[in-house]
Amino acid sequence: MGMGTLYGIGVGPGDSGLLTVKGREILGRSQVICVPKSKTERESVALSVVKPYLAEDAVVEELLFPMSRDEAVLEAHWQEAAQAVAKLLEQYDSVAFLTIGDPLLYSTFGYLLKFLQQVAPQAPVEVVPGISSFNAAASLLRIPLVEQNERLAVVPLPVTEQEFLGLSQYVDTVVFLKVSAGFDELLDLLEASEFADEVYLVSRCGTGDEFWTNDPFAMRGQKIDYLSLLIAKRRKG
Template sequence: MNLLSDSPPSMAVGKPGKLYGISAGPGDPDLITVKALKLLQQVPVVAFPAGRQGQPGIAQRIVTPWLRPEQQQVPLFFALVQDEAKLQAAWAAAAATIEPYLQQGQDVAFVSEGDVSFYSTFTYLVAALRERCPGLLAQAVPGVCSPLGAAAELGLPLTIGTQKLAVLPTLHSLSELEQALRWAEVVVLLKVSSVYPQVWQILRQHDLLRQSHIVLWATGQEQVLYSDLSQHADLQLPYFSLLLVQRSQETSKISATCGGL
């Protein structure tokens, strides 16, 4: 499928290229938006976070069905650590890799799983590039983020009515979860794998295990769903694991009555 428009990306000598942040969605290649797909197929250069051990990364796997053979693919290496110095060095190195393409007048699409404005590396890449190229033109194209994909796969609305939603990207302290459970009716924990045993105990103490769900690789081919965690205290979870907690039983009743969404 080719959605090329009549207006090709900028290639004029002396005119810098434009950086596009392409939201690839949580896993299913069909969840990319029409706008993102058009831009993705227009650009001559497509960049994405590199996978581990030489394997394709998540974003690359999602968009591979849509790429053209002549497009140049550029993996960028980002550090999956909390060390600020190492993170800064990785962002700077990624910017140095992308800058020559832009300076040559080529448009570049940086592809990120989920949405590029939702805890995405794209934000840091743009900041690092603007230190090198103050006049950088960048555009973010929104898409489907993982909590939305997970809720859809579970057959549940993420929120209804006046429910308050809390999203915790990384749980550095268990007190953060305790605080969120006090005021939010729906709590989403991203990358929960490293603290899952402790989180499970907190959910048990709050009698929320039956209203909690784990989603692995939402909407992707490797997707796994766990609902009612009362029998799942010892799950071995991968890095990209999402936990959805519904304090109110109202959402679950709606889903059960409607037979899912």
């Protein structure tokens, strides 16, 4: 008997309208919906985004992951998750695995894929891209991220002064992710650079309680939401 297909689906930043037509269509006919979830979450954000589109009898499988920095702990959990998914693919034709944003840009789906290729190399996999948080943030702000021959960098924190000074010579726009860890230090770096004039902070983009400001420097010392990014553009001319 052949195996079912695993669909890795990017659900976008948090707004149900930003799922793709293809993602919606696949979710509507998927018998099982796999959702990675940390212990601290009440409900998966990814699951809440797609709820309106799920088949009535769809089975939701939560894959629980520890918030661990220990690579070995994480790998053990991903291996277990891949085995669970492989088992589901023996039972069902269509298994969807949800990720916030895009499945291959800072997503856990890459891990699942790696381990699934080990435990079930014959399993058919299709990946459906999703809108990344920084594309959605630019739409919200209505500012071009990059134009013509400009260069873009995407940098999750932490970032050192040396690294920022080096990298910033070569790019026109920097998107910083995970900015809640080291926000004030990041503002210091930006303030001393050519990237101080045009800086935007966007939190929880695409959700009901999204927030943005073009003066993040005024927020020094405040607690920044975990789901925040910062866009900094080089001074022109």
